[in-house]
Every structure is written in structure tokens, then in C-alpha cells.
Amino acid sequence: MNIExxxxxYRFEMARTFRTMVQSILAPVLTTSLYFIVFGAAIxxxxxxxxxxxYGAFIVPGLIMLSVLTESIGNASFSIHMPKWSGTIFELLSxxxxxxxxxxxxxxxxxxxxxMIGLVILATSTLFVPLQVLHPGWMLLMLVVTAFAFSLFxxxxxxxxxxxxxxxxxxxxxxxxxxxxxxxxxxxDVLPPLWRTVTLFNPVVYxxxxxRWCFHGKADVNLIGSIAFIAAFVxxxxxxxxWMIRSGxxxxx
Amino acid sequence: MRPIALDIQTLSKTYKAGHHALRGISLQIPxxxxxxxxxxNGAGKTTLIGIACGLVNATSGSVHIEGHNVxxxxxxxxxxxxxxxxxxxxxxxxxxxxxxxxxxxLFGLQPDPAKLEQVLRSLALWDRRDTRVSQxxxxxxxxxxxxxxxxxxxxxxxxxxxSAGVDVELRRDIWNVVRGLRDQGVTILLTxxxxxxxxxxxxxxxxxHKGELVxxxxxHSLIRRMGQRQLVLRLMSPLQQLPAALAPWAPTLxxxxxxxxxxxxxDISGAETAQLLQILSSAAIAVRDLQTQQSSLxxxxxxxxxxxx
Numbered sequence: 325m326n327i328e329x330x331x332x333x334y335r336f337e338m339a340r341t342f343r344t345m346v347q348s349i350l351a352p353v354l355t356t357s358l359y360f361i362v363f364g365a366a367i368x369x370x371x372x373x374x375x376x377x378x379y380g381a382f383i384v385p386g387l388i389m390l391s392v393l394t395e396s397i398g399n400a401s402f403s404i405h406m407p408k409w410s411g412t413i414f415e416l417l418s419x420x421x422x423x424x425x426x427x428x429x430x431x432x433x434x435x436x437x438x439x440m441i442g443l444v445i446l447a448t449s450t451l452f453v454p455l456q457v458l459h460p461g462w463m464l465l466m467l468v469v470t471a472f473a474f475s476l477f478x479x480x481x482x483x484x485x486x487x488x489x490x491x492x493x494x495x496x497x498x499x500x501x502x503x504x505x506x507x508x509x510x511x512x513d514v515l516p517p518l519w520r521t522v523t524l525f526n527p528v529v530y531x532x533x534x535x536r537w538c539f540h541g542k543a544d545v546n547l548i549g550s551i552a553f554i555a556a557f558v559x560x561x562x563x564x565x566x567w568m569i570r571s572g573x574x575x576x577x
Numbered sequence: 578m579r580p581i582a583l584d585i586q587t588l589s590k591t592y593k594a595g596h597h598a599l600r601g602i603s604l605q606i607p608x609x610x611x612x613x614x615x616x617x618n619g620a621g622k623t624t625l626i627g628i629a630c631g632l633v634n635a636t637s638g639s640v641h642i643e644g645h646n647v648x649x650x651x652x653x654x655x656x657x658x659x660x661x662x663x664x665x666x667x668x669x670x671x672x673x674x675x676x677x678x679x680x681x682x683l684f685g686l687q688p689d690p691a692k693l694e695q696v697l698r699s700l701a702l703w704d705r706r707d708t709r710v711s712q713x714x715x716x717x718x719x720x721x722x723x724x725x726x727x728x729x730x731x732x733x734x735x736x737x738x739x740s741a742g743v744d745v746e747l748r749r750d751i752w753n754v755v756r757g758l759r760d761q762g763v764t765i766l767l768t769x770x771x772x773x774x775x776x777x778x779x780x781x782x783x784x785x786h787k788g789e790l791v792x793x794x795x796x797h798s799l800i801r802r803m804g805q806r807q808l809v810l811r812l813m814s815p816l817q818q819l820p821a822a823l824a825p826w827a828p829t830l831x832x833x834x835x836x837x838x839x840x841x842x843x844d845i846s847g848a849e850t851a852q853l854l855q856i857l858s859s860a861a862i863a864v865r866d867l868q869t870q871q872s873s874l875x876x877x878x879x880x881x882x883x884x885x886x
Contacts (some may be wrong), residue, residue: 326652332682336671411666415725418630419683420655494677576634577592 331419333429334436337403341437349441352391353464356445359387360452363509374511377540380453386508387449389470392442393503395529396471397495400434400478405491408482408575415574423569427562431475438471456539463538469554470531476561483568483575502528506541512544527553579607582733582764583629590624590638590788598624600788601638606766606781611759613696613775613796614768615878616785622768623663625785626735629766630660640732656684658747659731663738663768667717667725669711673702676710676731677724684729696724698755716747723751727758732759736767740774742793747813751776773877776800782874786882796874803877807870813863820860826853 328502341348371379407413416426419434449455457463485491506528524527530550537543543550569575580867583606583703590599600620606612613772614622627633629640629647640647645654668676678693699743700720705713719739726734736755755765755778769775775782776796783793792799808826815834839853857864 325684328682328685328687332679335682336679339671347817410669410681411662411664412668414630414632414660414662415680415683416664417632418655418660419684420652420685422652428763576631577627 326421326425329419329425330429330432333426334433337430337433337573340403341399341433344568345523348437352395352441353448356387356391356446357452357503359383359390360449364452364569369395374513375540375542377520378453381455382505382511382540383509384446384453384455385539388442388467389506389528389532389535390508391445392438392467393474393499394495395441396434396474396477396482397499399437399483400475401429401485401491401495402552403428403434404479404482405485405488409488413575416434417572423566426477426569427479427565431472432480434475434478435467435471438475439467442471451550454495455524457536458541463535466531466535466538469558470535473554473561476558476565480561480565483565483573486574489490502526507532507544520565527557530554579609581605581641582608582643582875583612583766584639584641584644585625585683586639588625588628588640589636590621590628591610591636597788599628600789601783602630602790603638603768604783604790604793604813606764607762609759609762610753610780610868611765611767611778613779613782614766614785615772615775615782615874616768620785621788623737624783626660626737626766626768629733630735631655631660631788637674656729657732659726659729659734661722661726661734661736661739663741665722667710667721672707673697673713673721674706674710674722674807677702677728681728682727693728696728699727699757700724716835717745719743719747720750723754727754731763733764733766738768738770740769740771748774770806772878773873776874784878784881790838791881799872800874803872803880805872808839808841808852808853809838809868809870810837810857810864811866812837813865816862820856820862822860823853823855851864 340396360380363383368379368383373379374382387531404413407416446455481494483493503522506526507523512523512529517521524545530545530553532551533544533546537547567573583604585602586602587603588599589601590598591597595873602621602625611821614625624633628635629642631647631651635648641658642654645657647654647658655822668679674693674697678688681688681693685693694703697706700723702717702720702724705717710718713721716870718838722738736751740752743751752774755767756776759765767775767779770791779796781793782796782799785790794802812835816830816837817834819830823839826841828840828871829838831838841849852865
């Protein structure tokens, strides 16, 4: 194992995060605060709570997930697409590094950044709503696993994309709708039976629901099933990424 | 016999679009040699380097670095290799120091401030170590790329057109660094368009054309073998007829009869020149001026490439 290479990539990526602090950390915090102001304070005050939880508190886990998903994909895909585009990737390709080291370095850094954003949003939300976290250990684990899974997905996307346009197509046309319709802002109980069934095909539902369970102790869907889904998603992404790096698909000519 | 540092066996590369970049190239470079690969644009030089460094997958054939296969033993092989690419592709926002230190880490080595300083100083980058790479001039960026390739102490160094678009000072620095490395036993393969440089620095040259190695030879013996020497004589008055005694030198006379070219395929020894001048004098041909010319590697190269196409 080339530990030094993992450290080098990780440090390099984290340096980029801190260099672009405003864009990296503050922007997602501002966006989330706006959501709280609109949905939590302005609209939420006119809405009845869901179960025993106020609407403002109800949307916190969903909002964190929404940011973690989009930031993970955005950061990880940029981190590998940028060197591909600029040509600096030659150094990574000529270095004695394997898939494991590349993934741990790049995806590890993107995961760290997303978890940081998630925690900052969580802290921000306490300024707007009284909040309880029933299962903090599980909450943290879910946060890390989700950030890792979608950073990995973003990394694949960054290798796949042959242009900047393609890089933004998947997040904006697939992930954002799935995230918005994944129960971030509502409980599945409020949907008519047909739409409820359709929604169950949306993978984000399982993430949000499990994450909400960590906060409020209640989930819309089966917990075990959700964990199995997340595990399967990570396994699939790992398999595809390994194949991409080993074969050099869209990396080596 | 020195051990082989770079061993290329029947290497071929066909790109997806169908372009045959390399056609069964075999080449062995002993440890500590400076080898210059010459060839026109698109001849396959960069593809060859790309395969040796892991940037391009070979279609068939193999490359071994110090005995390690670059595909199946990529970890060991790549640790031994340094690459300075042709394009100026550097990270933009890092400082010089951070960018070079990053490269060392990627190759699995722990930070070594002393080594870092030594490499930066050898390339006159030490004073600019805290400058962002994007703020450097093209020549300085080239120095950074070289520093990045050297900081993990490679045993085989690939330089793809290292002196393209650089000023005299940097070119001299590059060649000093290259010679210094060779003295430490580092093997160097470089590609260049500046053929007179290959002539000065390389132990051997290879000419690649349309994906094939047309020739591999010791630089000096190539010039000796293919380099024609000519004696050019400017005459006092037009010559009507060539003296028969000049026949061994295959003389040619310019249309105005005022300039005479005599060819030597070997070195001109003083005796031969004197003999030729004596013949002229006994034929009462007065010489106003004379000069000798030797074909450069560039001319040899053009001849070789033209004869193949």
C-alpha cells in the first residue's frame, strides 16, 4: 500500500477545499439557511407538525442529505475531471498508485468535505429550530457512509464525463430531482397511495428516511432494507470505479 | 556490458480511431545512457514514452524498466520512472514547493526537505518556491515540471521535447541537469527537434518514423558513417573541363565554372587535401578560397526520413 500517495492526494484535495473556503463551505450553509427561512420559518409556521415533530425540525435531516448528496457528487467529480481536462492527470497515471489509493485519496477528501458541510448545516439548523438527535452515533455513521457513497458516485461521473457539460448533466437532471422528491420536505404518508409506491423506487427516499430515523426515531421505510440498499450502492460504485481505473477507461488512451 | 535499464520488445500501438502509432518497435537502452529519439511530428515518440510511463496502454509487446514489466509490475516499474511531458500541464494554484512535494508523495516517498531544496536549487526554483505555479512564466513552469519528475529520484528519466520553446539559459540548465543525472547512473531517453542538441548530448540516437525505428546508432559513428564531408573550392577563373585526376573525389562543377565541390566520405586527412591541391596546381587551376563542410545530424535525419517516405 502506497500510504504516502494517499496522504499526498488527500492533502492536495483538502488544500483546494480550504483555498476555496467561501465557495466550499459557506455557500452550502447560506443555501441551507435560506431553505430554513423559507420552509422552516415562513411556510413552516403555517404548517402543522409531522407526528410529534415540528415541520422545521422535520426537514433538517432532509436538508442535510440534500446538501451532502449534491456536494459529494460535485466535489468528487470535479476533483478528477479537472486534472483530466487540464492534463495534470498524467502524473497520477504515471505514479505507482492502485485503485485503492486513488479512491481513498480523492473520495476520502470529498467525503471529509461533505461530512464537514453536513455538520456545519446541522449546527446552523440549531439556530433556527430546537433539535434533538436520538441516535447520534448512527447519525454520524449514516452521514459518513452517504457522503462516501455519493463521493464515489461523483468520482465515477468525473471519469465518465468527457466535457464540463456532461459533468453537470447527471447532478442537475437526475440527482437534484431525486433528492427533492426523496421526501426531504414531506413525509411519504402525505402522498396518495400510487405516488407513494412510485416514490419507493427513488433511492434517495431510503437515505433520507434512515437519516431522519437517527434524529426523530421514526422512518418512512424499513431500516434494514435501507441499509442493504446503501451497502449495495457502495458495492456497485466500488466495482465500477475499480474497473474504470484498472482498465484505464477514459483515463489512458 | 552494462545492464539494460529500458527494454522495449516488439511494441505496437493502434489507437481506437485506427491510427498505427507504433509498429513493433524493439529497443534496449543500457543503464546510464542518454538516448535521443528523433522523428517528425506524429512519428510515435510521445506514444512510446506514454506506454513506458503508464499513460497509454500498449496494443501488443512489452516494456521493462530495470527488469520490471510496466504493466504487470507497475508499482515497482513506475517508482523508477520520471516523466517530463511535452505539454506545460501543471497545477495552477499550488505553490512551487507544494506542487513538487506532492509529486514525491505520489511516488510513495516520505517528505524530504533536503532533497526538495536540492532539486529546486538545481533548477533555479528555490527563490520562487512560495510562488503560485500559475504566476510563473512558461520557462519556469517547465522547470517545475522537471523538478516534479526528479524529486522522487527516478532511475529512468523520460524527457519529451524538454527544450521546446525554452530560452538559451534554461536549455543549458536542462542539459547540465541531464548530464549530472547520467553521471549518477540515471538512464535518460529524450525526444527533441533540436537535432544539434542530440548531437551534443546523446550517446546514441534513434530515428523513429511512422511508428518504426528506422535507425539506432551511436551518435558519433552515425555522423562519421553518414556524414559527408565536402571540400568546396572557389576558383580564380572559370574552369572549362574537370581534370581526370580528380575523379576519386567525384567532383562537381557549378554552372558558372567558378565553384568546385569534391566529396570525401571519410575524414579529410591533411595528406588527402594536400594531394588534391597539388593536382589542381599542376593543372594550373588557381584557387581563391576553400572551405570544408560536414553534414549535420539534421541533414542525415532528413535524408533518412525522406528515403523512407
